[in-house]
Amino acid sequence: MFLINCPYCGERDQQEFKAGGEAHIERPKQPTELSDDEWAEYLFMRKNIKGVQFERWNHAHGCRKWFNMVRDTSNDEIKAIYKMGEKPPSQ
Amino acid sequence: MTKNLRVKSSEYIDETNRISFKFNGKTYHGFKGDTLASALLANNVHLVGRSFKYHRPRGIMTSGSEEPNAIVQINPGTNRTEPNVRATEVEIYEGLEASSQNCWPSVEFDIGGINNFLSPFLPAGFYYKTFMWPASFWEKYEFFIRHSAGLGKSPTSSDPDIYDHRNVHCDVLVIGAGISGILAAKNAAKNNFKTLLVDEKNELGGSTIYENNEFNKIDNITSSEWLKKEIEEIKGIKNLEIKTRTSVAAYHQYNYLLARENLTDHLETNDKTNKIRQRLLKIRAKKVILATGALERPLIFNNNDRPGIMLSSAVKKYSEFYGVACGSKNVFFANNDSAYESALSLYNKGINVDAIIDIRDQSESKIVKKVEEAGIKIYWSHTIVDTAGYKRLKSVSIMKLSNDGTSVTGSKISISCDCLGVAGGWTPAVHLYTQSGSKLKFDEEKQIFLPNQNTSNQISVGSCSGDFKIDQIIKNLNQKLKDTLNIKETDLDNIKVEIDQENSKRNIWLLPSDKHLGKTKPFVDYQNDATAKDIKLALREGFRSIEHVKRYTTTGMGTDQGKLGNMHALGIIADTAGVKMGELGTTTFRPPYTPLTFGTIVGRNVGKFFDIFRRTPMNDWHIENKAEFENVGQWKRAWYYPINGETMHQAVQRESKAARESAGILDASTLGKIDIQGSDASEFLNRVYTNAWSKLAIGKCRYGLMLNEDGMVYDDGVTTRLGENHYIMTTTTGGAANVLGKLEDYLQTEWPELDVYLTSVTDHYATASLCGPNSKKILKKIIPDLDLSDENFPHMTFKEANIGHIQCRIMRISFTGEHSYEINVQASYGKDLWEKCMEAGQEFNITPYGTETMHLLRAEKGFIIVGQDTDGTMTPIDLQMDWIVSKKKYDFIGKRSLYRSDTMREDRKQLVGLLTDDPNIVLEEGAQIVSELNKSPIEMLGHVTSSYFSPNLNKSIALAVVRGGKDMMGKKLFVPMENRNINVTVANPVFYDSTNERLNA
Structure with a gap:
């Protein structure tokens, strides 16, 4: 059970949060311009890395804010947490 | 044969507080401070259970939570009974009852003991290998295997604790x-x-x-x-x-x-x-x-499981802590100095120690000298090759160990004993x-x-x-x-x-016997009867991974999780396969370390606290009026209101007719309600709904369909424009929380530039939906000064009004196809509003109806229920709702996906109406639909999603999704059921009032 440092509320138990999949996948601004393949890339393709992964999390049972997390999926170490819109930390 | 083995008072045992308890029906005595194990040992009871597979007699082996053998049923036959409890952890109290497990008719005489003699035929994987064929027989095998397997009995009544x-x-x-x-x-x-x-x-x-x-x-x-x-x-x-x-x-x-x-x-x-x-x-x-x-390790030797064979540390604890001698003729078997400490402890208390058998060739430590001085015979470089005694250890046979530790030499010496303390080192x-x-x-x-x-x-x-x-x-x-x-x-x-302790130790994972390994029983996992022989067999059969060997042989899979024997299993695998222990690794240690009761895991979340449920403000009225309830998400919703012993069908038929012929009232408080404000509220709705919102006038309502980004229908509901920058959105009852979450997600992550604020107000308002041709008259009685004319208050519009001092938001919207009003008040006035409607509607025979009738009425109109007629694979086009998808809007959630080659296929499953040729047959929801009966395999075209008998049409109606259904109007299809094939015809999904005359009446 992770201890997650919500950037708005501080450390809270994992059960207050909801995981939201891979981070930094921006919704295309002009979807109609995209080919089926390009749209499918946005819509369906997600990485599932063993190692350092960038993820979206939501403090669903708290402030309800979304934020980003860098997590090593091999040992669940949370390496960084930062707000939506902020640049990911350089590796 | 009962004798008291209490040897010396211990400060942890209160001998002034005598306690009686029962074990296997017989009364024994112990003292405050005893565990069940120490009290039984004090009464010279070693035989407490039978092993899982061979039903071998087993005794207490340890003094702690690692105990593999002495697992008992506590307070059998009561509602507090608990199986698989370690006797070494049970503190005795007056009136405690315990019994042995895994034996029948008794631990002393156990029919299953025959398995011990059949053991040559019960190797590792016996069940996997034997009961494979023929596959269809598995159910028959399973019945018998289930009966003979399993440890202990679960309670049959609820837990009082x-x-x-x-x-x-x-x-x-x-x-x-x-x-x-x-x-x-x-x-x-x-x-x-x-x-x-x-x-x-x-x-x-x-x-x-x-x-x-x-x-x-x-x-x-x-x-x-x-x-x-x-x-x-x-x-x-x-x-x-x-x-x-x-x-x-x-x-x-x-x-x-x-x-x-x-x-x-x-x-x-x-x-x-x-x-x-x-x-x-x-x-x-x-x-x-x-x-x-x-944890002290045992040693793995032939017949190392007899009652009376214990860990040396346990023998010491029973003597020092509990003041109990585990035997009157004690022998120790060691590969390190620990056994000497135990021997000396017993000796100092005047308990007889006959010998120590040590696989080392010497030890220089003072404690060993002390033992020698005490005159205890030490057999250096010897190992036990066999033991005797069925229900209690009688003797051990020892032989000289070869230098390399793989074989024994010389002649066999037999040492008589009733307790053997084994010291194999520490893990x-x-x-x-x-x-x-x-x-x-x-x-x-x-x-x-x-x-x-x-x-x-x-x-x-x-x-x-x-x-x-x-x-x-x-x-x-x-x-x-x-x-x-x-x-x-x-x-x-x-x-x-x-200190004076020596670390000298001679580690041999599997000790040799004079007999061939195949003729011996060196147990590694006591509870599951896995022997060194089984592990070697698994290796011969090609298993290499420690995790596979574990599962194949069941080593370490008992309730003790192999706390004693796992290291030996690893050692034997490493030795046999010629790999290093470090490279082999361990099996995964999983929680819990010791078993937890279900009660502890669920805590207070039992009975009515098992899950949260929500009630509407009108709930008490529904209860008083004998409503039956159904769960919708976490809500308890009134399902139907039977009167005079009506069945559900009868009640629903009556309610449905009343709603269409005069007036009905539904508690719609559970619908999700999201308050949307901000200067970009209209733009936001444009982006989340398929249709256009910018031009919706203040005071107007509009139905919206929300898609996922994949183009599939996600939710629907009516949204009302309350002001220039203010909307109230309604969602499905079950979808409310997820819709809010999705909207928040887009606002925060994709469109943070939008000035929009979302607030869930589901619980803030109670909603009564008044419907039917007389609904207008009833509302007029309640709010006389509100102009209800079609000019002032047409369908799909909104008014604010007061009932006395209660402020109301009233929407003229309809989910039934009838002229109807949804009246929203602050939640605390919900019941008041409801009662006012009932009173005003009395002269029109106003009939409260529940969710079942609501479903029937909307099905007559062909209105979908998201989640019933859709399943996350239906686009608006599939639902024949093209009219709601804006062609003009550049973008909205899911738009691009509607033009993917897959979503544009003509042969997708599409929503259609189905009429049975025999109007009295009501189809089963979920029933499969086919076009041909004589082909095998029959191709499934779709399934029934909603099905009712309509009292207003006096026939059965159904909604269904059918592959290419849009173009099948009038086509004959079949719904094959277990005993008959039902003939159906594809129809328009709007069965009732397709021109919407009643809405505007």
Whole structure:
């Protein structure tokens, strides 16, 4: 059970949060311009890395804010947490 | 044969407090402080159970939670009965009853014992291999296997006890209150760390407390006397909370641990009532100090499982701590000095020790000398090759061990004995350490796995970190405490430790016998009857991974999780396969360390607290009027209102007719309601709904369909424009929370530039939906001054009004196809509003209707229910709702996906109406639809999603999704059922009032 440092509320138990999949996948601004393949890339393709992964999390049972997390999926170490819109930390 | 083996008074046993208890129906006596195991041993009862597979007689082997054999059923036949309880952990109380498991008719005479003689035919994987063929017979086999398998009996009535959960936060959690744990907790607490010390036993002090070893001295007194003073001292330290009878079950990441605190199991039955039995502590610790100690290893030799064969440390604990002699003719079998300590302990208490068999060729330590001086015969370089005695050990046969330890030589000597203490060395208890995700490494010299890479803020101290000698323990503990607590000095700096212990050990995982291995029974896992032979067989059959060998042979899969034998299993595999132990690794140690009861896991979340449920403000009225309820998400919704013993069908038919012929009323309070405000509210709705919103006038309502980005229908509902920048959105009852979450997600992550604020107001409003041709008249009676004319208040519009002093928001919208109004009031006035409607509607025979009637009425109109007629694979086009998809809008959630080649396929499943040729047959929801009956396999075209008998049309109607259904209007199809094929015709899904005349009436 992770201890997650919500950037708005501080450390809270994992059960207050909801995981939201891979981070930094921006919704295309002009979807109609995209080919089926390009749209499918946005819509369906997600990485599932063993190692350092960038993820979206939501403090669903708290402030309800979304934020980003860098997590090593091999040992669940949370390496960084930062707000939506902020640049990911350089590796 | 009953005799008292209580040898000497012990300070932990209160001999003035005599307790009677029953075991297998017979009454015995023990004292306050005894465990069931110690009390039975005091009564010379060793045979307590039968093994799982061969039903071999088994006795008490250990004195702690690692016990594999002495598992009993507590208080059989009562609602508090509990199976698989370790007798070594049960504290006796007046009236306790326990019985053996896994035997019939009795532990003394067990029919299943025949398996022992059949054992040559029951090798590892016997069940897998034998009951494979023919596959169709499995159900028959299973019936018998299930009957003979399984340990113990579960209670048949509900548990009378109360269980509890508690969150605990601390700076330092110390697990284990042996000498290391006590000293660690003391120093942490004294340095202002909020500290919690837990131990699974009821007494503090671990094994040091009853050590009484004259060679181990701290500050010139024996280590046990010294520790007693320390324990007295820590009891007074503030900052330090001590919890005994508390077993840590799980150690998760980020120092989150689950522990079970046992509060009433040791109390007499009358004293258990109305108290919390067990509490699950959910601990979040900043630092964890593991002081979990070590478990003594047995030795693996032929017939090493007979009642009377125990761990040497257990023999010592029973004598020192409980004052019980485990036998009258004691022999020890050792590969290290531990057995000598036990032997000396017994000798000092006047208990007879006949011999020590040691596989080493010598030892120089003082304690060995002392044993020799006591005249106890030591057989160096000998091993036990066999044992005798069926229900109790009678003798052991020993032979000289070859230099390489793989064979025996010379002649056999038989030594008569009734108790054998086995000392195979110590295994650090690293179970919790590895559960936390931390990694072990194998120490080739000590032949143990040790903590190596910590993943969380933790340290391991004492014997669980491989320090077995007290001087070593204290020295390393001191340094580790300074490092982890970041302190300069501790009170361990100046203590003086004298010891005389030798670490010399000769490790042989599988001891040889004079017989061929195939003719022997060297048990590795006692509970599951896995022998060294089974492990070797698994290797011969090609298994290599330790995890596979474990599952194939069931080694380590009992309720004890192989705490005793797992190391030997690894050792035997490593030796046989010629690999190093370190490379082989261990099996995964999984939680719980010791079993948890279901009660502890669920805590208070039982009965009506099992899940949250929500009630509407009108709920009491529904109950008073005998409504039946159905669960919709977490809501309890009125389902139908039977009168005079009506069935559901009868009630729904009556309610449906009333709603269309005169007036009906539905509690619609559960619909999700989201208040949307902000200067970009219209733009936001444009982006989340498929249709256009910018031009919706204030005071107007509009139905919207919401898609997922994949183009599939996600939710629907009516949204009303209350002001220039203010909307109220309604969602489906079940979808409310997810819709809010999705909208928030887009607002925060994709469109943070939009000025929009979302507030869930579902619980703030109560909603009564008044419907039917007389609904207007009823509303007029309630709010006489509101102009209800079609000019002023047409369909799909909104008005604010007052009923007395109650403010209302009224929408003229309809989910039934009838002229209807949804009246929203502040939740606390909900019941008031409802009663006013009922009173005003009395002259029109207003009929309350529930969700079932609502479903029927909307199905007559062909209105979909998201989640019933859709399943996450339906686009608006599939639903024949093209009209709601804006062609003009550049973008909205899901738009691009509607133009993917897959979503544009003509042969997708599409929503259609179905009419049965026989109007009295009502289709089953979920029934399959086909076009041909004579082809095999029959191609499935789709399925029925909604189906009812319509009283207003006097025929059966159904909605269905059918492949290419759009173009099948009028086509004959079939719904094959178990006993008949039903002929159906594809129809328009709007069955009733397709021109919407009634809406505007």
